[in-house]
Amino acid sequence: MNHTHWKSAWLTLFLAIFTLAIHAQIQEPVHFSVQQKQVSPTEVDLVFTGKIDAGWHVYSTGLPSDGPISASLAVDKAVGVQKIGKLQARGKEISTFDKLFEMNLRYFEHAVTFVQKFKITGKTYEVKGSLEYGACNDQNCLPPTQVDYHIKGNGPADAPETADVAALVPANQPKADSTSKVQVAESTKADSIVAAAPVSNVKADLWKPVIKELKKLNGDTAHQSWFYIFFMGFVGGLLALFTPCVWPIIPMTVSFFLKRAGDKSRGVRDAVLYGISIIVIYLSLGLIVTGLFGASSLNALATDAGFNIFFFLMLVVFALSFFGWFELTLPSSWTNSVDSKASNTSGILSIFLMAFTLALVSFSCTGPIIGFLLVEVSNAKNILGPAIGMFGFALALALPFTLFALFPTWLNKAPKSGGWMNIIKVTLGFIELAFSLKFFSVADMAYGWHLLDREVFLSLWIVIFGLLGLYLIGKLKFPHDDQTSTAMPVPCIMLGLVSLSFAVYMVPGLWGAPLKAVSAFAPPMFTQDFNLYHNEVRAQYTDYEEGMAAAAAQGKPVMIDFTGFGCTNCRNMELAVWTDPVVADKLKKDYILISLYVDDRKPLAEPMEVVENGKKRTLRNVGEKWSYLQRSKFGANTQPFYVLLDAKGMPLTRSYSYDKDISHYLDFLNKGLEKARKKSK
Secondary structure: OOHHHHHHHHHHHHHHHHHHOOOOOOOOOEEEEEEEEEEEOOEEEEEEEEEEOOOOEEEOEOOOOOOOOOEEEEEEEEEOEEEEEEEEEEOOEEEEEEOOOOEEEEEEEOEEEEEEEEEEOOOEEEEEEEEEEOEEOOOOEOOOEEEEEEEEEEOOOOOOOOOEEOOOOOOOOOOOOOOOOOOHHHHOOHHHOOOOOOOOOOOHHHHOOOHHHHHHHHOOOOOOOHHHHHHHHHHHHHHHHOOOOOOOHHHHHHHHHHHHHOOHHHHHHHHHHHHHHHHHHHHHHHHHHHHHHHHHHHHHHHHOHHHHHHHHHHHHHHHHHHHOOOOOOOOHHHHHHHHHHHHHOOHHHHHHHHHHHHHHHOHHHHHHHHHHHHHHHHHHOOOOHHHHHHHHHHHHHHHHHHHHHHOOOHHHHOOOOOOHHHHHHHHHHHHHHHHHHHHHHHHHHHHOOOOOOHHHHHHHHHHHHHHHHHHHOOOOOOOOOOOOOOOOOHHHHHHHHHHHHHHHHHHHHHHOOOOHHHOOOOOOHHHOOOOOOOOOOOOOEOOHHHHHHHHHHHOOOEEEEEEOOOOHHHHHHHHHOOOOHHHHHHHHHOOEEEEEEOOOOOEEEEEEEEEEOOEEEEEEEHHHHHHHHHHHHHOOOOEOEEEEEOOOOOEOOOOEOOOOOHHHHHHHHHHHHHHHHHHHO
8 A cells, every 4th residue: 555545544534533523413312113013813013123322221111200201102093903901111121219200210221122012803904103202311311202103904804894993092182193293313304304484473583493503603512622632631641751650761761862872863863753652652542442432332431330330440449559559560571572672673663662661661650540531531422532632641751752852951950750759649549539439420320329429429529638638748658658757848738738628618518518619520419418508490481482582671691491301311400500509690690591391291272383304294282392493493302402592593602411510501601691792782
């Protein structure tokens, strides 16, 4: 393969990865197929077989009415048949207690089958209707979604002639016509939606699609930008640089290159190649992680309970290693083999093998930091995250070798190896131990164990950061520390006071104080058993047109909250983010808050005829109306979904989905207010 072909191959690979990194807002996580199975001359089964994307789940049948959306069957037309029993759910059903809904929830992951039995009463039969289901992942929920079905066939020869019978529609639901239902999760695409004026007395501009404008504002939908991931990796590399496994190697390696080369220019060249080799090695590690997991799987890891338990245990092991309980090392045979090959070769290959030897030798210090970084970027919802993070890490690690080769006199001014390096290791151990609880919290909530509720989490963090503070001021010692009673350096004492102050800051959280600084890491407020703080936010309006009219009259911007009565993640956002005093104040005073419930079954005063995907649809209840508004105007179909508008219905800034980081949410609200003020001038 020539050079041009290599460039073409790399370009193709980059474009493929970049394409995977772009997420459409219309999500289709569940795919149903419909079959009819005639089990006997007088009985037929209607079978819905669903495949569920990783990280998502579909709720079972028969859940309480005040819980999430249960799977249910609507029969619009039934000729020559009678229903036998209720809709049955088959598959590996998972049951867990949900503290938010205060009930046991049953759902399916990966696959589910729903079966409805019918008794054939005529010579021919025909049944039409739809299956309705609810689906969620750890961040979003879909609105109630319908799967249309239409089956017909022949009954026993001795059956009476078929006659039309009334459709088996629940008394509280209006009968739908044959064009009233569209399989949203299967066929809805943002670009194919055509909005129709919903009712004659509503201004068309308020329903005008703003999908293109919102896409421009959204840009990269991941809240953690590539630069942030790179910066996090770079800081991790700097921390690894000052550990006992790396720092002492720098002067020896640079001196070796300068002496071996004979002249300075060649020594500098070798040191630069050594640094580049370090970058290539760690960047390759990031690309391997990306290639192994891919776009969807990497994101699924961040929300999978099993992997979060693994991350928790891994960080605990790394923390104990940094404390000096044991040392994590790779097999010595690996290091000896690579070192031997480096000694027996020359040129660029020799330099690369020396860099690889550094990666192996320093693993006991760099391994825990790399592991922590890879775990963190899995939460960034960005397929390129591991590669970008490892590039930042490697760049920080490689820079000193190049800089000290260019400016050898700097080596004389560099700090000498000593006990300060172990202080950095132990401090990192405390930090990794604290962050490990974040991942255990995800698994704890997923399985409903309630072992790490908010007050327990905060108690552990208070102890961890209290002990870190005592260590930094010299009141604690670890195995590899200098056991003499020498005074701690002034910077350590100052950082120790900061850590102790942080521990004291968290104490009021045991009684329910919001604690904005840790809200992104601590479990949601609803897990708090004892809470003296109450700052509930309620929407002023639950009707889009009424809310927009109020915004125009008061001259305020609007926040549309697409939510659902059965949306767990919507409640999480309200309890974890809206309870923050600053957020609550902005929502109450600066915005007109409109909450639109996509699962509201209240019938519309007048049905709405709309066109979607080239088909006519009749919207008959309030939830269908707001779900259609979200798809047609904003090109999205999951909840929670927040969008800031001016009084004319135009977006002010990017949309916002499930992210409990209060600083991110405040930034979202502040940018909307800033844009609204500019527009009003």
